[in-house]
Amino acid sequence: MQHTRNQDTLVGLFVASGIAGLFFLAMHVSNLSSFTDEDSYTITAKFENSGGLKVKSPVSAAGVKIGKVTAITFDPKTYKSVVQLSINSKYNTLPDDTTASVFTAGLLGEQYVNLEPGGSDTYLKKGGEIEITQSAIILEKAIGQFLFKSAAEEKK
């Protein structure tokens, strides 16, 4: 009987360590711990062009990740890109004149939404909209503009 009890203990240890491993993956490796749907609120921002932004792209303020993109849709009336941002409820003091811009991390890195708080005393609430936005910089466009500009300067 001693033998079986030993076996039971080892099986118990095995199952516990397996579950601990999975728990570690969930809480320490994945983003499950940082954001869950319950403690976040959604706001929207309309961009002229959201560029290479994707669902789950990070939303950050002053370089710190505070939320993520949850949906990107095209508004057929205004011809703008409507981006839904899910912001962690901890950060519920964003002023309503916050500027949202689509930035690129590094030269070829992934794109993210950067929020730059303004000076207003009223805060953005759940379902609110960021009105001041700055579109993504499209590399081809920027290069085109640069070439056009230098060509024009040369003519002078």
Add this chain to the structure above:
Amino acid sequence: MDFIENLGSGTRAGFNKLGRGTHFLIQIFSGVISVLLRPRLLLKQMYSVGVMSFLIITISGLFVGMVLGLQGYYTLSDFGAEETLGVMVAASLVRELGPVVSALLFAGRAGSALTAEIGLMKATEQLSGMEMMAIDPVKRIVTPRFLAGLISMPLLAGLFSAVGIMGGQIVGCGLLGVDEGAYWAQMQSNIDFYDDIINGVIKSIVFGFVTSWIALFEGYDSIPTSEGVSRATTRTVVNSAFTILGLDFILTALMFGDH
């Protein structure tokens, strides 16, 4: 002409085996409730299937993670992107290497043992003996082993990935000087719970299912002689490996395809 004939009979034999295997699987399922009512049977098999594979899985996981840390560092540092080492190690482990390598090791360690055990029980008339005692050997012998494999596999894969990620950290942060905060932070912001972790766990459950099924069926279907059992054991390892890798491709295409 011979070739076509062989191809025809080979195909027929293949379908016949698949049919018998499916029938066997249904028999296994019919015993699930009676096994759950007697957890001791399951516990005993969890020991020989799970606990006995613990060491090989954790040690292999550690080394695979360390190699990933090393190789990842050399490649990423060329682009000045060492900070994303954590993402690379974790993503490769959680999505692919964890489920696949642990399933391959499981097939070699536990699967072959299951086939040999069932095959020898058949060869020594233990299975017939049970049948004559009015005890269904599939329900009494096979089902607990199947369930033990099904439960153990995701736990082992989880352990493999977890230990591997720590191994990557030991090499990356301890030896090569990647910032530890960046290692974890980058990982956390890029590894998605549903897309990566849950999909990895689903993979390992599927692999546990097919590996246990193949191992037990090969044993049960083996020719009850020394040679027959040894061939069945080889077939278990070979067929499991093929099935795991083939299914991994299909599952990966289904799970991660639309990104």
Add this chain to the structure above:
Amino acid sequence: MNNRISDQDNLVSVRDLTFSRGNKKIFDDISLDFQRGKVTAIMGPSGTGKTTMLKLIGGQLFPDKGTVFVDGQNVHKLRRADLYTLRKRLGMLFQSGALLTDMSVFDNVAFPLREHTQLPESMIRTLVLMKLQAVGLRGASQLMPNELSGGMARRVALARAIALDPMMIMYDEPFTGQDPISMGVLVHLIKSLNNILGLTSIIVSHDVHDTMAIADYIYVLSGGKIVGQGSPKEIQESDSEWVQQFMTGAADGPVHFHYPAKDYIDDLMSSGKRY
């Protein structure tokens, strides 16, 4: 067809049975009867399908043709659950013993009791020790099967076979490969179990001497047919050359020493090409 299921004297009756494996006919339309409370032996040279007969009676194999009645029930027409209910009343002793190698002698004998009854552990212990006492191995109850000799393993298997107090026991080659002492022990056990418990016994064997000593009725099989039957005395006095060859152990006779082959000289002289 003479359907004698009502025949109360016979616990098992096999009718017009044909069974083949591949192209080889193992049994060719044979009928046998096994009387209640008697020891009936099936004898014959190796490879005549004696073990197959036991598996057919136990419902593990299905015949091509013919029927097997056990206690008035057609074994191969029974639903699975009913077949299992019937099997609880049949014991079978395999040639190898077929003990479960991962449990002790005690647990092996307790196995059918634990699987089929809800008896408390104390009662099971009493029953197991009684059965082991009957085969003289109570002292070996804590040994593992790999620590037993072949004869002991067979006795443990016998204790397990009688654990559920069956109405019939089928012995598959019980005497093969035993030294004279354990052979004597087994002969004694089979005989006394039969007398004391009133069991019906079927023995499959090719051991002429010992089978003659305990059987009440003997069937001699060869080539898928019954070549002789009767009491041991009748068999001994049979004028069938098949039976005589088997009884005296002559190397050649109706049963040939050589496996069927093409002409010996031709084979030696041929080029050796595979065919």
